Amino acid sequence: GVCGGRGGSQHLHWRNFYSNGILGSTLPLATGIALAEKMQGRQTITTVFAGDGALGEGSVYEAFNFASLWGTPLLIVIENNHIAQTTPLALGLAGSIAGRLTAFGIPSCAVSTSDVLEISSTAQALIAEVRHSQRPQALIIDSARFGPHSKSDDTRPVEMIEELRRTRDPLTIHGNRLAVSARQAVDTEIVALVRAAFEQALSDPPAGGAL
Template sequence: MSLPHLADPAGRYRAMRLIRSFEELALEWVRSGLIVGGTHPYIGQEAVAVGVCAALDPADRLTSTHRGHGHVLAKGADPARLLAELAGREGGLNRGRGGSMHAADFSLGILGANGIVGAGAPIAVGAAWAARQRGEPTVVASFFGDGALNQGVLLEALNLASIWRTPVVFVCENNGYATTLPAGAAVGGSACGRAAAFGIPAETVDGMDVEAVRAAARRAVERARSGGGPSFLECLTYRFEAHHTMERRFRLSYRTAAEVASWRERDPLVAARADLPGADTIDTEVSQLLARAAVFAQESPVPDPSSAADFLYASGLRPRSGATL
């Protein structure tokens, strides 16, 4: 049983269109000041999130990254509540406390985005191990970028996943850059070579093709669910926008316009939309959905400053009186 909203090409296109339009709206809100602190746009990488999530069941889980809006939306999160979260409002997924880099929805198996590079991988391994101990047929997908390939915590997670044969699908979104550093200048060997060193089956896939990603992810998920252990997917993709919205202010020039343009010619939404009946209707529906989401987010109240110490602990305890936050 896969995620119902991603079960057919129309549903997968709709999810990619939702992610693209949501990110474009978020960029507008950053510029207007409705979102404070900026975001890491996911524009261009939509096929990875949707393709992987299309292979997951509703009870499966995922861990995300600082560039996580696409993963969260693809798994089924409410765009209105995600937008409210980015705007720091009480109606947000995490009552405005998480913001852009820490959105989570445990009810949907979204264990959280993470601002620390590679930090979602050990969480995914732990969650998968715990589910197996409980006898649950749960698979956990762990997203990370090429910048995480040299992080020790990712290598430790790969090692444990291999030893324990945990049902994890490691998804490397290789967009060619770790912030401004080209992957070719930072990664010795290869992404798949990292996994192979731990005996984990690895595959490189076209991350601009949602159906190619879905097919590879299905193989990996089926392997994990049947007890075959972890797999590793390297999805070759590209972000069309800046690493972070602050980048424009600094006028960084580590990519040429020609390079960006050549990748835009492979826009995953254009490919998914081709010959798809009802695509215009889907676009209109998504636009209307986000218009309602914008109203919800703006009408949602900001948190009361007196509640700043709430939710720091899972138990509900508050810091001691007089403690400095």
């Protein structure tokens, strides 16, 4: 690639999945992508994910404004885990997340569950509405962070994190629906897939910097 493989872990993309290392910057980028798709007459929608910490960035609200003003087919997913790196939500965000979206005329739906099937059902309804109306909608997910933001900078009590792991882990909740043998088969497949990816990366030659 352009940076010879040295772009960092937050500048990745795969097919039509994109990321960016600048906090909150995915919102204006996604708004532009959604508008471009609409102007080209494609019946597609764009989905963008952001955390509660990103709501402290001014560009996020510029994106909300233009997404609503221009009528972009954009589904905004806010993952609210109630802590931005080390700052609790209550110390960094006035008002409510839904209220901020409402101020720009963007309807929102909130879910407070870690059950992937419940989240999927709600998301499917919003996807259908965005596709039909060609206007933005938002899904606010009350989520849980099970570890530090990075390294060992978690300021929460260990007991709180252990409780979240016991009660809110989506892999455990959904995995309990499977037979033990089926779950073991999935785990084995995933371990093999990750191991193969590591082995491939280690055996590949260094990335070049040519365009």
